[in-house]
Amino acid sequence: MQRPLILVTNDDGIVAPGIKALIEVASQHGEVVVVAPDQPQSGKGHAITLNNPLRLRKVDLFDDIIAYECTGTPVDCVKLAKNVLFKDRTIALCVSGINHGSNASINIIYSGTMSAAMESSLEGIDSIGFSLLDFSFDADFTGAKHYADIIIKQVLEKGLQSCNLLNVNIPNVPLEEIKGIKVCKQAEGVWVEEFREAKDPRDQTYYWLTGEFVNLDKDVNTDIGWLEQNYVSVVPSGHDLTRHQALAPMSYLNIEQSNMVSHG
């Protein structure tokens, strides 16, 4: 029986420990191929490269696994994997990460890791983004690998249902302290921003983004809520940004030109 083809990507770059961890897990479940950025791309959101050429370079980093580094964004990596490198094959699953740092709540919107997974989901591929709540290079991926293994196995067996994208976050505690997995919704939150203002050597002012995430959600059945209780959070996600509950209240903007007196 042919093993399913699993595409692995990330946003921390192809040499990040997180992608190595994910490759090790994914290899247990299928034939793994890797296309990932050649440099860190955190916070790149759903950026694509329109005005510059992209390059791919085959690398020998992961034993016998076919792997390419790409000069573009995480989303570019997925597009090149799907439409150039493996266009004649069926990608059964795309996994992105394991990200060094949380992508819970609204961080899904800023995240290159999740944007890569969303891109592959837009292209019709079942996709999962994994993130560990530890920003450090030498994060301990033991717990994250254990649960990524369970989730990938289950998803390959049972399929993604009524969705084709999961946002998985893993608490930064030892494996034995992780209590389990909770399927839940994205928490409402906000970044309270600050900018560090300073002067460069030529006495010109510059600003550097910093800030603090604040959970605004009182409901505990959210990714943030369960992560705080040491559960792995799984948010079934999509790409429909329509706020359906606003369609009726906002209908005051429905205007027929034929009813207008003039174009003024």
Place this chain on the structure above:
Amino acid sequence: MQRPLILVTNDDGIVAPGIKALIEVASQHGEVVVVAPDQPQSGKGHAITLNNPLRLRKVDLFDDIIAYECTGTPVDCVKLAKNVLFKDRTIALCVSGINHGSNASINIIYSGTMSAAMESSLEGIDSIGFSLLDFSFDADFTGAKHYADIIIKQVLEKGLQSCNLLNVNIPNVPLEEIKGIKVCKQAEGVWVEEFREAKDPRDQTYYWLTGEFVNLDKDVNTDIGWLEQNYVSVVPSGHDLTRHQALAPMSYLNIEQSNMVSHG
């Protein structure tokens, strides 16, 4: 009476004709301030600049209007406007655009114009992104300005209800052929990608993204559906990517660690 403060931004850059058109419209309704990228940032999605400093430069491009160009992404522009430049004032409305090109359907996800508007909505500001279905530099913004004027006026009077973000797209036809405004949902669609493959002067292969958008939505009550009938489309939008209808079907992933035999 103090006029409401309206922040104008875009992704095509501060010298694009589209932002000039939007500034002209917004100035009819409030005190306008401008913070926009110093170079084109199309397709930058929700990218933020984490690893580099940002700079702001005051520019004198729009008569008496306070305007800054920024070295960052559209989202960076909004963050700097809200948290540095105008942190002591209340921004009543953020308008982004007028984009040169469509941001209907899933293009909201790739769009710097819509990501800027989404960022301000995340920060609690009522926000509207405007896009004209014409990519060219010398696009005719007459119809777009006319309808942007109507929408901004209505929104300032009646408020955004059950949402704080609108994705407005304007068909590329003469004003008199625009039939009116329709509030509707985001169409389901997909980019069918191709990459142009070529060799650089050093005989190295490069890839350049191209592609074609395909509307997959049979429902005509969508942004794409109404735009094709020469209506302005208005999609009330949000930032909750949870696919709520998948929460129950995906509950097979709910696992309690205490029920597991071992961490094996």
